[in-house]
Amino acid sequence: xxxxxxxxxxxxxxGAGAFVFLGTVQxxxxxxxxxxxxxxxxxxxxxxxxxxKEKFLKLKEEHEEAIKQRERKLQSTEDRVRNxxxxxxxxxxxxxxxxxxxxxxxxxxxxxxxxxxxxxxxLDKIHQKQVAELSKISGMSPxxxxxxLVEALKDEARTxxxxxxxxxxxxxxxxxxxxxxxxxxxxxxxVATEQVVENAVTVFxxxxxxxxxxIIGREGRNIRAIEAATGVEIIVDDTPEAIILSCFDPVRRxxxxxxxxxxxxxxxxxxxxxxxxxxxxxxxxxxxxAETGRRTCIDLGIHGLHPELTRMVGRMKYRSSYxxxxxxxxxxxxxxxxxxxxxxxxxxxxxxxxxxLHDIGKVPDEEPELPHAILGMKMAEKYGxxxxxxxxIGAHHDEIEMTTLIAPIVQVCDAISGARPxxxxxxxxxxxxxxxxxxxxxxxxxxVSSAYAIQAGRELRVMVESEKVSDQMVDELxxxxxxxIQTEMTYPGQVKVTVIREKRSVNYAx
Numbered sequence: 483x484x485x486x487x488x489x490x491x492x493x494x495x496x497g498a499g500a501f502v503f504l505g506t507v508q509x510x511x512x513x514x515x516x517x518x519x520x521x522x523x524x525x526x527x528x529x530x531x532x533x534x535k536e537k538f539l540k541l542k543e544e545h546e547e548a549i550k551q552r553e554r555k556l557q558s559t560e561d562r563v564r565n566x567x568x569x570x571x572x573x574x575x576x577x578x579x580x581x582x583x584x585x586x587x588x589x590x591x592x593x594x595x596x597x598x599x600x601x602x603x604x605l606d607k608i609h610q611k612q613v614a615e616l617s618k619i620s621g622m623s624p625x626x627x628x629x630x631l632v633e634a635l636k637d638e639a640r641t642x643x644x645x646x647x648x649x650x651x652x653x654x655x656x657x658x659x660x661x662x663x664x665x666x667x668x669x670x671x672x673v674a675t676e677q678v679v680e681n682a683v684t685v686f687x688x689x690x691x692x693x694x695x696x697i698i699g700r701e702g703r704n705i706r707a708i709e710a711a712t713g714v715e716i717i718v719d720d721t722p723e724a725i726i727l728s729c730f731d732p733v734r735r736x737x738x739x740x741x742x743x744x745x746x747x748x749x750x751x752x753x754x755x756x757x758x759x760x761x762x763x764x765x766x767x768x769x770x771x772a773e774t775g776r777r778t779c780i781d782l783g784i785h786g787l788h789p790e791l792t793r794m795v796g797r798m799k800y801r802s803s804y805x806x807x808x809x810x811x812x813x814x815x816x817x818x819x820x821x822x823x824x825x826x827x828x829x830x831x832x833x834x835x836x837x838x839l840h841d842i843g844k845v846p847d848e849e850p851e852l853p854h855a856i857l858g859m860k861m862a863e864k865y866g867x868x869x870x871x872x873x874x875i876g877a878h879h880d881e882i883e884m885t886t887l888i889a890p891i892v893q894v895c896d897a898i899s900g901a902r903p904x905x906x907x908x909x910x911x912x913x914x915x916x917x918x919x920x921x922x923x924x925x926x927x928x929x930v931s932s933a934y935a936i937q938a939g940r941e942l943r944v945m946v947e948s949e950k951v952s953d954q955m956v957d958e959l960x961x962x963x964x965x966x967i968q969t970e971m972t973y974p975g976q977v978k979v980t981v982i983r984e985k986r987s988v989n990y991a992x
Contacts (some may be wrong), residue, residue: 640958641954644954644957644958644961647957647961684726684727684735684736684738684739685724685725685726685727686724686725686726686727686739686742686743687723687724688723688724688725688746689723690723693746694718694725696746696751697716697718697725697742697745697746697751698718699751699752699753703752703753704751704752704753704756705718707753707756707757708738708741708742708756708760711741711756711757711760711761712729712734712737712738712741712760713729713731713734714727714728714729714734714735714737714738715727715728715729716728716738725742727739732800732801732802733767733771733797733800735800736767736800737760737764737767738760740763740766740767741756741759741760741763744759744763745759768793770796771793771796771797771799771800772789772792772793772796773796774795774796774799774809775791775792775793775794775795775796775797776792776796778795778796778809778813778838779792779795779838781813782813782816782817782834782838783831783834784816784831784834784835784838787835788865788866790865791839791842791861791862791865791867794842794845794846794861795809795812795838795839795842796809797845798812798841798844798845801844801845806899808841808844808845811841811899812837812838812839812840812841813838814895814899815837815838815840815892815896815899816834816835816837816838817834817837818837818895818898818899819833819834819836819837819888819891819892820833820834820837822891822894822895823888823891826887826891828887828888828891829870829888832868832870832871832888833874833888833891833892835867835871836870836871836874836875836888836889836892837874837891837892837895839858839862839867839871839875840855840858840874840875840878840892840896841854841858841896842858842861842862842875843855843856843857843858843859843861843875844858846861853879853881855875855876855877855878855879855882856876856881856882858875858876859872859873859875859882862875869886870886870888871888873885873888873889874886874888874889874891874892875892877889877893878892878893878896879893880893916939916971916973917935917939919971920933920935920939920942920967920971920973920977921933921934921935921942923963923966923967923970923971924942924944924963924979927962927963928950929946929947929950929951929955929959930944930945930946930947930959931945931946931947932944932945933945939973939977940976940977940978941977941978941979941980942963942967942977942978942979942980943980943982944959944960944963944979944980944981944982945982945984946981946982946983948983948984948985948986956981956983959981960979960980960981963979963981964977964979967979
């Protein structure tokens, strides 16, 4: 027991020494750590101080650089201001110099102006003195002399003007070949527009000129295909937004017009499509012609007409006679024949039938060399028309003898429809009146002894009296007559005015 207690005390005593030793060791470590921490803190402090010094130096350099830049800008601004002040001073000096120069020139101008005014006054005095002397010598006042001078200048100007006009006319003659086409075209347009448009050409309007290129096609393939398929000549020229279809057959022209309209509307233009559209259009037009003939017969109350004659009646829609549409003309004749037959107590239906068919010989499929009245009679006979109708058709231009009362009725109604005002082109009476008006217009001028309109009114020859009209007045008279014709009359083409002055001296040897 005592041994155990002794061991415990020994252990406890050794533990206390151990504790003391441990405490000493820990204290030494703490001191070492503190010393290391102090060394490290000193090192960090020195490093931060160095960094702060470097940053301070950097900021100082930047500040100095900024100050230098500001000084440079200030210097540049000062230099610029100094230059502007220098330039302004130069401009002020230049302006002062110019002002002095202007004042000098103004003084010189005033001096010259005063000298000129003095000279002008002297000249006015001399002029007045000379005018007074001239008035005294000539016995005329200045106003009379002025009037005489004006009249002389007028005569001289008139003569010079006529000479100038004559020179221009001669120059125009030299350019006659250049102007010939224009004159011919204008003449055709003014004289025969209605007939030519009806019988030979059709104008096809387009939206823009670029459509012309599509119609012509590459190397002209499209236009050749259209011409081959329709038998119509297509004229593409400089006429804006228009193409001319030329053909003697109006049905072919209508087929070409409708086919072109469909091709342009569709936009697909090539040879295969052209042949297809033309064939389809020809079939549609044949149906339309037949339908037109049927409608005409129904409107007029004509029944039992052969289908071929009905088709020919429809073809009249695309035929004209002296500018008058043949179908409208035939309908007019049929209605008038019916009225006359009714008044005379004759067969109205036969008269109307003969009136409708009297010009059927103008629209055959083939063109034999026979008068249209005889040809129409033969065609009507072929398709089973009655003898009264045949005689009226064949006799309406006196090619055969009239054997029925219907024939003279058809002849009279045909003449009435064609002769009414505006139905056909210019008749002989209006032509003769225009010729007489030309001659009367020339005879209205003083000194004209006679006037003759020749070459169908295209030339007017005027004879003047040599005692009343001088050679100089001839040019003036020719110009005045032509100008009056141009402004007061309507005529085809142009009218050439020729004034002839002839002097005859007659003596007798006794």
